[in-house]
Amino acid sequence: MTEPTTVTAAILVIGDEILSGRTKDKNIGYIAEYCTAIGIDVKEVRVVPDEEDEIIPALNMLRAKYGYVFTTGGIGPTHDDITADCVAKAFGVSIDVDPRARAMLLERIPEKDLNEARLRMARIPAGAELIENPVSKAPGFMIGNVITMAGVPSVMQAMMDVVSPRLKTGTKMxxxxxxxxxxxxxxxxxxxxxxxxxxxxxxxxxxxxxxxxxxxxxxxxxxxxxxxxxxxxxxxxxxxxxxxxxxxxxxxxxxx
Amino acid sequence: MTEPTTVTAAILVIGDEILSGRTKDKNIGYIAEYCTAIGIDVKEVRVVPDEEDEIIPALNMLRAKYGYVFTTGGIGPTHDDITADCVAKAFGVSIDVDPRARAMLLERIPEKDLNEARLRMARIPAGAELIENPVSKAPGFMIGNVITMAGVPSVMQAMMDVVSPRLKTGTKMxxxxxxxxxxxxxxxxxxxxxxxxxxxxxxxxxxxxxxxxxxxxxxxxxxxxxxxxxxxxxxxxxxxxxxxxxxxxxxxxxxx
Structure with missing residues (x-):
């Protein structure tokens, strides 16, 4: 008999709207159940506000302690979407508009509408792999053991299907x-x-x-x-x- | 005009069943919305497993950083209900069957059925105030700035109504x-x-x-x-x- 193996993970939900209670989170339960089904053990969840000083320390702590960190939220086109920048800072890498991500946005958005705000959605930390978004094109990404996904449940769920075959899994519970x-x-x-x-x-x-x-x-x-x-x-x-x-x-x- | 005041809080959800995804949490959103309505700003949420080595450090970190910590889960009668013991250890106080809590249990449970397991629900850290439970009698408690409540949503919600008038609140957002x-x-x-x-x-x-x-x-x-x-x-x-x-x-x- 082979020894059981364990791959651990944490979930980091990023968003003021969850902490104020205005939006009820639907992602924690989904990711937790998904991970259990594929043989990844979720050991911790945190919800933090859209603040760099909260996101970066939480991310660094969780990625050091667990096999994977799944983040949701904060990768849209507005000023409060700071997750990608925080991930880049946490890893100490640069961040800029990624030509592959820009090309994905152009599948949905006419070039004339690809303004500064929308281009924020193509900002990807250097060295990250993209996670395609079949729903609305703007991709998530994976760098090191951190998987950064959208906060909109339908988009996050599609991204889980895209990224999960790339992940190591352990013996299923x-x-x-x-x-x-x-x-x-x-x-x-x-x-x-x-x-x-x-x-x-x-x-x-x-x-x-x-x-x-x-x-x-x-x-x-x-x-x-x-x-x-x-x-x-x-x-x-x-x-x-x-x-x-x-x-x-x-x-x-x-x-x- | 008076200066706006701020009272902060964190939510600590305790339970393997949330992390495995088998149970979908309904308490985070409820407590967050409740706090917002009464003028308490929830700044962080954590979900941890039923493990002392995870609960105590999270509790100590959160109670040092925020005005209040609301915990849910782990105060029932079985061996995996270790929250009260963890709170006592975090505060460095003793824990034993509290006569007031025992009397509350006797309102619902005949004395002959008040066995060792059920008496676990009357174990309260020394110095804690009880939070009455109009639904199923077994109380929550408050010690220092930590409010310990049940994980069953209907019971937790009743406990929020009992404890909230005792809390300091800030200017409402x-x-x-x-x-x-x-x-x-x-x-x-x-x-x-x-x-x-x-x-x-x-x-x-x-x-x-x-x-x-x-x-x-x-x-x-x-x-x-x-x-x-x-x-x-x-x-x-x-x-x-x-x-x-x-x-x-x-x-x-x-x-x-």
Missing amino acids: IQVSIEAPGLREGDIGTPYAAIAKAHPGVIMGSYPMMQDGKFWTRLVLRAKDAALLAAAEEAVVAMVGEHKRPDAPITITRGS | IQVSIEAPGLREGDIGTPYAAIAKAHPGVIMGSYPMMQDGKFWTRLVLRAKDAALLAAAEEAVVAMVGEHKRPDAPITITRGS
């Missing part, structure tokens, strides 16, 4: 969800903790559920090693069996 | 949104940047909008000083007037 019928977290918290302690290679979470006046607990077990996961699952199912009403079925969902 | 009809960000990015530069007390954002095949740009101006905001608004409306089609109306929305 496999997962099993066990619905403990009619049991509240407090009913099984003590024995569940003992099982968690006895299975250190398995990440074991617990979530209170309620719907249509019924309550139950969802126990979620995750691991990269199928044998470890199966052993923990067996112990949890046996424990739930001891605590539930005899006639209540235990629902088990694997791999999602 | 006032806001005006100007919809620039038929104009893309790139059409007005250059003059908009010049106006932003000339009005340093005003935060000026720009967001591309599209609906039913129509596109426009939403220009959002925010400030704590009404006179500064009005001056910037006048300049932006005049600029949009020069660039838009003569018959297209400019829509202005104030205070939201």
Whole structure:
């Protein structure tokens, strides 16, 4: 058996509109779920304002600590779009209008309209690879382990599809969800903790559920090693069996 | 005129399920919007896993830098609910079952069911004030400038209503949104940047909008000083007037 491998990542969301609550972020959950599906473990998320003094230190900290950093937001044509410049400063490289990016913009924008503001969208840090944007042409880019994408969800999602085949991935986390019928977290918290302690290679979470006046607990077990996961699952199912009403079925969902 | 005052805050979301993407966070946007409405400026958000070595450093960094830290998640009855213990360690205080919190749990839970797991929900750092939980009784708490709340959105929202009257607030940000009809960000990015530069007390954002095949740009101006905001608004409306089609109306929305 090959040893499980791990590739980590962080998400850096850039934008005053998220911090003021005016815009509700839709990118964190999407990128997190996408990364999990391809075998990249998101370990941290930060949201920072459109301020150079906040973006650059956060970016430098995260890119040193994690395998990849996905940024969203701040790559449009207006003065508050400063992400590309901040990435260039963080890496200590120059930034200028990239002829490849300019050519992409010209696929959508007539040359006479390619003014100073729009050309901001073609400013790319030196040495970066472009990430094509099939939705609205203005590209994202990847430099080192930093992937810079748009904040508009439809554009960001298209960019994830473009960039993801270029990324290293680790062993995918496999997962099993066990619905403990009619049991509240407090009913099984003590024995569940003992099982968690006895299975250190398995990440074991617990979530209170309620719907249509019924309550139950969802126990979620995750691991990269199928044998470890199966052993923990067996112990949890046996424990739930001891605590539930005899006639209540235990629902088990694997791999999602 | 009194000088505008500022109270800052950060949000710390604690939970593996957010980082794996299995649960989509609904708390960041809610707390951000709530804080904006009462005059607290959220300046940063972090999401960290259920790991002490990640929670404590993030908490200590954020509570030193910002006026308040709102945490969500990790205060339930199971072994992965370690937030209260981490807050106690961050503050260097002891933690034990709090008689007041235990009494709150007994309002919902029969004493015979108050087992070790459920009593975890009554573990409160020494010196903390409780935040009552009208939904499911298990309280949150506030110690120093850290406000620790549940991760379940309905419970967190109830706790915000309980705790918010106890918080210091600053001058509320006032806001005006100007919809620039038929104009893309790139059409007005250059003059908009010049106006932003000339009005340093005003935060000026720009967001591309599209609906039913129509596109426009939403220009959002925010400030704590009404006179500064009005001056910037006048300049932006005049600029949009020069660039838009003569018959297209400019829509202005104030205070939201």
